[in-house]
Amino acid sequence: MKKRYYFIITLLVVTVIVGTGFNSNESNYDLSVFSTEGMELNYNVPTEEEVIPLDAPLKPKYYLFLGKSYLGFKEALGFKESRGDYHVVNPYGYMGKYQFSKNTLKMMGLRDADNFLYNTRQQEAAFMAYTSLNKWILRKDIKRTVGKVVGGVKVTESGILAAAHLAGAGNVKKFLRSGGAVGFEDANGTSIRYYLRKFSGYDTSHIVPNRKPRIM
Template sequence: MKKNIYLIAVLLVVTLLVGTGFITKDGFDFSDFSTEGLELDYNVPTEAEFTPLLAPVTPKFYLFLGKSYVGFKEALGFKESRGNYHIVNDYGYMGKYQFSAATLRMMGLKDTDNFLYNTRQQESAFLAYTSLNKWVLRKDIKRSVGKTIGGVKITESGILAAAHLAGAGNVQKFLRSGGENGFEDANGASIRYYLKKFSGYDTSHIIPNKKPRIM
């Protein structure tokens, strides 16, 4: 009971002090706090006026993929279609890696209607086709990698890229003829160019597959 009386007394004292603290005495001179004669008309620029004063900053981000497998497929996809999954060229080749309907059917994809809008399927198709070309060209890869043929130092990734362009059979002809039997597509891209442009990437993990299937 005594504790409650003490607590009430303390609260009354605090309330009195706080209440009287904001009460001003009559006749207090506030002239020292007057704004008379002060320049209060400030010109604050609007957002539209302020923005041009700032130097435009455009952040740039570069994804370094190096000579990895991802770097290989992205470089090849960019060369084929600028990385556009939804494109069809004048000759009917489709998607990021520019596949023909016949090639897709060969790897088990009978219905290509949704192919352009299925990015996972396109990536699966690229890996499947690359594994098939590696199986077809396995002996030529073993014989030719490290040699200079047709003025180009041969690498496995270069062979696989050239096979994507021209087909494994044409790459075999090029390698076995010492670079004499060449090939160019309708846009003028050649086996020699692909061998050089896509050389030195790490494609070692790709398993040769005689009958690959698109997932």
């Protein structure tokens, strides 16, 4: 009986202490200082598209240095022709990364050019085929003039092949055999001399001259 009496007394004391403790703690805080009255509130959270527009250009996180390799040669030429865009067509009808005309493509066996802009492998194959054709046409001029200065420019094989891509092998042949007197400029004013200088010194030695190349 005594144990039960002590238990009840103890329980009542604890209850009173706990109850008064919470009341005294609440009275120590002035909740009015946490009021948002008079504050300018903004709950508008921007979307991902608003922070980074969908049409914003992606910045590359690294740069690939290709040097004077063949890969460097074709990528540099492709960038000069179209900024590396496989799907572009210029006002004169030249298509793709390397800016081919339909007639040039037909000459290398591509009869249906409608899908050309959407076939990157075909465009790369066309570049290799056309470069090998130009190397065959200009093989004697390459042998005679590489290492010499023509028209104020030191001639290299890659420079000749790039100039042939711009102006055609026939015009490059006239330029070299005239000592630079017979020039050529495209519709944008770009000259053979400029391409000879800009694309000089790349390694194009592995390109095999081919009289009748075909786009695979």
